[in-house]
Amino acid sequence: xxxxxxxxxxxxxxxxxxxxxxxxxxxxxxxxxxxxxxxxxxxxxxxxxxxxxxxxxxxxxxxxxxxxxxxxxxxxxxxxxxxxxxxxxxxxxxxxxxxxxxxxxxxxxxxxxxxxxxxx
Amino acid sequence: xxxxxxxxxxxxxxxxxxxxxxxxxxxxxxxxxxxxxxxxxxxxxxxxxxxxxxxxxxxxxxxxxxxxxxxxxxxxxxxxxxxxxxxxxxxxxxxxxxxxxxxxxxxxx
Numbered sequence: 001x002x003x004x005x006x007x008x009x010x011x012x013x014x015x016x017x018x019x020x021x022x023x024x025x026x027x028x029x030x031x032x033x034x035x036x037x038x039x040x041x042x043x044x045x046x047x048x049x050x051x052x053x054x055x056x057x058x059x060x061x062x063x064x065x066x067x068x069x070x071x072x073x074x075x076x077x078x079x080x081x082x083x084x085x086x087x088x089x090x091x092x093x094x095x096x097x098x099x100x101x102x103x104x105x106x107x108x109x110x111x112x113x114x115x116x117x118x119x120x
Numbered sequence: 121x122x123x124x125x126x127x128x129x130x131x132x133x134x135x136x137x138x139x140x141x142x143x144x145x146x147x148x149x150x151x152x153x154x155x156x157x158x159x160x161x162x163x164x165x166x167x168x169x170x171x172x173x174x175x176x177x178x179x180x181x182x183x184x185x186x187x188x189x190x191x192x193x194x195x196x197x198x199x200x201x202x203x204x205x206x207x208x209x210x211x212x213x214x215x216x217x218x219x220x221x222x223x224x225x226x227x228x229x
Binding site: 035037039044045046047059061095097105106107108110111112113 | 155157159161166167168169172178208210212214217218219220221222223
């Protein structure tokens, strides 16, 4: 069965950096586009970023463009999110989510999430 | 912009429930598909896909859930609410970069 397991969350100071990962299993990772979606405390879901199955194309929400970088290693079945210049408002649970195809703008399976807390 | 109503809903088990979602622009793509989705996030769990492209139930979703609508106005209906349906419901458009509605919290009376 499809499994997505995030890791790497933690506490970081404003202006700091953090990289979270998502290990995929139960499907052919290189065939699917992948996304990161977050939910801040007391807020709703917010889509962050997408990467095409082969890594050739990415998209970002305006709120993170220029600060966050999505990448993937298809040889390791792993998705990454590098977060720089973190702000208090980036505090959230970060979910990786699978798109049903190579380029797909919905999410059919989600990980359990990893908590990122930006605090001084 | 995706606007959901109501923002909260308290339902007696066995009774129906309905959530509306309005988009600020049509979600109908030129190819004929409409990119409107519904997700449920149960307390303490990850979100899960319920409905894709307006009215198609995702694998394993009970048939008490149904989606309808077109253009800019969409509805998620639960024919008979059960205790496990508690959570936050979100509509989402992906005609453009994905955006979610504010969410509707469903509780059991």
